Amino acid sequence: MKIICSKGELVKGTQIVQTIVSPRSTLPILSNFLMEAEGQTIKLSSTDLEVGVSCFIKGEIVKEGSITIPAKRFSDIVRELNDDKNIEIKTDESNEINIKCEKSHFVLMGLPKADYPVLPSFPKEGAFTVSQPVLKKMLRRTVFSASMDETRYVLNGVYLILEEENLKMVATDGRRLSYIYKSGMDKKIERRAIIPSKAVNELQRVLASDDEKEEVKIGLTENQIAFQFSLITIISRLIEGTFPNYEQVIPKKFESQIKVNTKNILSAVRQMALLVSDKTSIVKFFFANNVLRISASAAGLGSGEVELDIDYKGQKLEIAFNPSFLIDIFKNIDEDELYFELTSSLNPAVVRPVNDKNYICVVMPMRL
Numbered sequence: 001m002k003i004i005c006s007k008g009e010l011v012k013g014t015q016i017v018q019t020i021v022s023p024r025s026t027l028p029i030l031s032n033f034l035m036e037a038e039g040q041t042i043k044l045s046s047t048d049l050e051v052g053v054s055c056f057i058k059g060e061i062v063k064e065g066s067i068t069i070p071a072k073r074f075s076d077i078v079r080e081l082n083d084d085k086n087i088e089i090k091t092d093e094s095n096e097i098n099i100k101c102e103k104s105h106f107v108l109m110g111l112p113k114a115d116y117p118v119l120p121s122f123p124k125e126g127a128f129t130v131s132q133p134v135l136k137k138m139l140r141r142t143v144f145s146a147s148m149d150e151t152r153y154v155l156n157g158v159y160l161i162l163e164e165e166n167l168k169m170v171a172t173d174g175r176r177l178s179y180i181y182k183s184g185m186d187k188k189i190e191r192r193a194i195i196p197s198k199a200v201n202e203l204q205r206v207l208a209s210d211d212e213k214e215e216v217k218i219g220l221t222e223n224q225i226a227f228q229f230s231l232i233t234i235i236s237r238l239i240e241g242t243f244p245n246y247e248q249v250i251p252k253k254f255e256s257q258i259k260v261n262t263k264n265i266l267s268a269v270r271q272m273a274l275l276v277s278d279k280t281s282i283v284k285f286f287f288a289n290n291v292l293r294i295s296a297s298a299a300g301l302g303s304g305e306v307e308l309d310i311d312y313k314g315q316k317l318e319i320a321f322n323p324s325f326l327i328d329i330f331k332n333i334d335e336d337e338l339y340f341e342l343t344s345s346l347n348p349a350v351v352r353p354v355n356d357k358n359y360i361c362v363v364m365p366m367r368l
């Protein structure tokens with residue numbers, strides 16, 4: 001194989017495939033990525049056997065071929081080369097990789113393509129499309145609630161639901177839940193799947209476009225999901241198991257609905273989070289006549305309090321939350337104002353944007 005590429009193309013391609021590469025894998029070849037030069041295309045691929053990603057880069061193919069390349073070392077070398085000069089990559093039958101750029105010359109040892117796992121092809125049947133900005137927003141607004149507890153494997157991802165022409169996403173760790181809804185899909189499909197958080201995070205990392213016209217094609221099989229856009233394909237195994245009945249968790253009624261400025265409450269909770277410890281990780285909310293008092297204290301650290309003006313004339317109510325849960329929620333509300341929907345200090349609270357009924361977060365209170 002012999003190809004000539006710009007540094008920019010190689011950096012872009014290796015950045016896309018490198019994060020999947022596992023340097024500590026029990027299979028040494030998974031520390032490499034696969035480069036294939038065939039016809040008019042140069043394709044880079046990587047996988048950790050759970051998630052796989054591939055992309056195409058531009059370049060001149062002098063001689064077709066393929067090789068797996070040590071990902072981190074190759075990426076480090078390319079980043080140090082001259083920005084303005086092309087890079088020549090040549091391999092031989094002994095799997096030696098020669099990298100040349102002006103007067104710089106490196107030699108790396110690769111492994112043959114035959115030893116590298118084969119990535120599944122994109123499942124075209126039943127595939128549907130979503131605009132990149134919509135998909136980015138739905139993933140960003142849910143994945144932070146997914147559990148990181150590996151003993152609760154079924155909660156380690158985002159639950160995707162396709163019903164009629166609607167797309168829903170849900171994530172929960174048992175103490176908080178995020179739910180978002182999008183109507184008007186391009187196809188009527190009935191499917192449910194749990195996408196691992198790792199695949200969601202990888203997808204978020206490479207989804208770049210904010211143009212509504214840029215679409216992501218999504219294909220589903222019994223045990224895999226694939227996303228295809230902008231010459232990039234990401235394929236992931238699905239999490240097996242039954243996602244809990246999330247609809248039971250979302251409160252249907254509330255006693256008080258309180259409108260709060262999003263920026264102000266985020267700032268207030270962040271301030272109080274500076275005064276919590278691992279043992280007392282709670283922030284108290286005290287709702288009274290037109291005022292919300294947020295406070296925190298921890299032995300040996302100190303105490304603090306912030307007051308916010310709100311439009312509230314109900315009964316006094318004190319409730320406590322884990323501040324990091326609320327910060328995650330508030331950060332993902334893109335509007336100036338949000339609603340706090342409360343029933344009592346023991347019942348779950350609902351937080352939602354004032355003008356968006358399709359996004360709901362539920363958070364369990366902590367004991368005072």
